[in-house]
Amino acid sequence: MVNLGDLNNDIPFDVLSRLPTKYMPKLKCVSKGWNRLISDPTFMKVQSQKREQLSGFFFQQKYQWCYDDITTISYIPVEKQDAELHKTVFNFLPEHVVVLASCNGLLCCRSCFPFHDSCLYICNPLSNEWLRLKWDEPNKENSFALAFDPCQDPIATPTNFKLIRVKQFETDKEALCFSFEIYSSDKGAWRKSEEICKCNNNLYKNRGIFTEGVLHWLTDGDEVLTFNVENELSWLVSVPIPANEFRSIPESCIGDSDGRLHYILVSEYGLQVWFLEDYFESRWSLKLCKTLEEMEEEHSQFLYNLRERVTQRLAVDMEPWIDPLAFKDGPLFCFTIATFHAHFSILEENLCSKFLTSCTQTSSLLHGKAIHAKFIKGSIPHSLYLQNHILNMYVKCGDLINGHKLFDEMPERNVVSWSAMVSGFTQHRFYNEALSLFVYMLRDGTSRPNEFTFVSVLQACSLHESLALAYQVYAVVLRLGFGSNVFLVNAFLTALMRHGEKEEAFEVFEKCLNKDIVTWNVMLSGYLESSCLELPKFWVQMNNEGVKPDCFTFASVLTGLASLGELNMGLQAHGQIVKSGHGGEICVGNSLVDMYIKSQRLFDGLKEKEEMAVQKKQAEVRPVGTLVQF
Known part of the structure; x- marks a missing residue:
């Protein structure tokens, strides 16, 4: 016969176990029964084992x-x-850091530039919470490991952790041993453990892995150093395959997956992944095995000639x-x-x-x-x-x-070298340097400029107020047969319109046979900056030729029509915006509001502004707080 008390407990257990952990402290206050249930170790284990994305x-x-x-x-x-x-x-920390260890979402970091007053940081990147620890005798070679188990009590003590520092020392008998120092967040102080592990090998890659209450370090001698955090006992576990069984020295690392210690090995035989079944018997089970040929076939664009390189003992770091x-x-x-x-x-x-x-x-x-x-x-x-x-x-x-x-030290240069340097100067607004380097390139004569070089030079002319030089450069462009390149035409049109040469720009525009939307936008922006009288006529021509405007086109046209008071054409443009789906663009929305307000259509302007606010709110990205794992 079913016990009614057990049945009543099963229902809250099933319901509460489906809720996020963050609600548990408040739900404890509902009743004494819920308080006992939520505090029960079985319930806490179920709550903590829910898979986080x-x-x-x-x-x-x-x-x-x-x-x-x-x-x-x-x-x-x-x-x-x-x-x-x-x-x-890690911009929430007071200084730049180096990550030393991680465990279940917590990280241990140290300063990038350790000084005498250096410290350690324990932090959670998701919540931006951090704790500063005093670091006595700072040493970059110290090995640190974090032990943080949310299963212990994820509700009451979410930051109950231990930090373990491992030190290697030599005994009187010239034997190497490891000692352990422990910092407990409960007591807020360091203490030295009495446990000592004799091991004549060094720690490999200096990284500790925490799983099932035990810390693990891979050594360079076919063994894994382990340390039980609660009992403070240490022992050595043998790896599944010793290195002397391979013709070339394999590469390996350890990691945690599904609550088990995994051993990853790369050798001339391929990739092998093992998981540890029994600590005291050092019994491992093979989980994954792939040959070098299979790996190379699956990722041929990156792992070509893999067998040849591995067998020649060119070190591979799989981690x-x-x-x-x-x-x-x-x-x-x-x-x-x-x-x-x-x-x-x-x-x-x-x-x-x-x-x-x-x-x-x-x-x-x-x-x-x-x-x-x-x-x-x-x-x-x-x-x-x-x-x-x-x-x-x-x-x-x-x-x-x-x-x-680097450019000056290059023994040989080609057109790519010159173009990269000219483009860099132009991009970062060093227009004099860009034009001087272009002149030096012509005098050098070893490389002939190409389309990319001329685009950067014309941009520099446009922004440097060097219209005469822009004419000369474009003449060279035509002479070299690049006149049909739309990117060069757009760059030259930008220079002309920026200097108010509208008639010359329109003549170049008419001769261009392969215009793109950028070509039209350059002309519209030029008309907008000088005077907007030609803009309506140009807008009508653009529509007659069937050109599809983009958001920048609409923004320029609406601004120009608002300045001229052409509300009817503006309303037609608004209709095109709705049909083309550009109404959600910020620049287009701002131009629409500006046009309606300038045309004394205040109600329409406020309505458009409200619609922009709604669209902006819907487009906001809300990050989901998930557990960051390594």
Whole structure:
């Protein structure tokens, strides 16, 4: 017979276990029964084991310059392949940091430039909460590990953690041992554990993995150092396959997945992933096995000649590569794969170019400098092709000093080198330098300018008030047979309209046979800046020729018609905006409000402003707070 009390408890248990953890403290106050139920260890375990959606990864690139740390910590979201890197994930901390350890959403960091008063930070990037810890005897070689288990009590003590510092020392008998120092958030102080583990190996990669109440460190001697945080007991676990069974030394790392310790191994036989079943017997089970040929076939664009490189013992670091495979293609995946390959002694030219392109697209100057350093050291084959990629990375990221230095030191230059430097000067408003370099290019005579060079030069002429030079440059463009290039025509039209040469601009416009929407917008913007008298006629011509306007076209036309008081044409343009679906654009909405108010249609202007506010509210992106895992 069913117990009525158990039945009454089963229903609240089922209902409450489906609710988010953040509501539990308030629900404890409903009744004594709910308080006992929510505080029950079984309920807390069920609550904490609910799978959280993975939102992204932290990617840390760190190297040393003299005695200083140069680091970039980026957050890579996994929902979108083409999403941008977020590089300010730790801007809530008082200084730049290096990540030392992580566990279930908590991170341990230290200063990039440790001084005598250096400290450690325990932080949660989602809530921006952080705690400062005193760091006695600061040492960059210290190994730290975090132990944070939400299953203990995710409701009452969400930040109950322990920080463990591992130190290696030598005994009188010349044996190597490990000691453990523990910081507990409950007591707020450091203490030294009495546990000592004898191990003649060094910690490998200096990273501790916490799972099932035990911390793990991989050593360089086919063993895993473990430390039970609660009992403060340590022992050694053997890896599934020792290194002496391979012809070449394999690469390995450890990690946590589904609450179990995993061991990842790369050798001439391929990729193997093991999980630990029994600590005391060192019993492992094989979870995944892929040959090098299978890996190369699935990701041929990145992992070509994999067998040859692995068997030659060119070191592979799998740790930053395993998880980001979900990205498949795109600059972020290329960026991650390139970092994985950066541990090879010789990097392939094709891969380096993809890496530098990724750095340029994500403005990752520090990563680009790192690959440039390998280029200088000879780890990358010297070629003009890669030098141009490095030069383009510098100028696009705004480092014109290093870019110009590289350009001057190049033993050989081609038109790509010159165009990249001229474009960089123009892009960052060094118009004199751009024009001077173009003149020097013509005098040098080793490379003939191409379309990209002329576009940058014409832009510099337009912004530098050098109309005479713009005429001369365009004459060279026509003489070299580039007159049909619409990008060059648009750049020359911009220069003419900017200097008020409307008749000459219209003549060039009429001769252009392959106009695009940018060509029309340049003319409209020019008419708008000088006088709007020709704008209505030009707008009618544009409609008669069947050109599809964009949001910038509508914004210019509405502004011009409002200044001329052409409300009827403005209303017709508003109808086109509604049909084309550009009503949600901010610039178009602002122009509509401006037109109605100038035409003394205040009610319509306020109505349009209210519709803009509603559309803006609907378009807001509300980030979902998910647990960031490593």
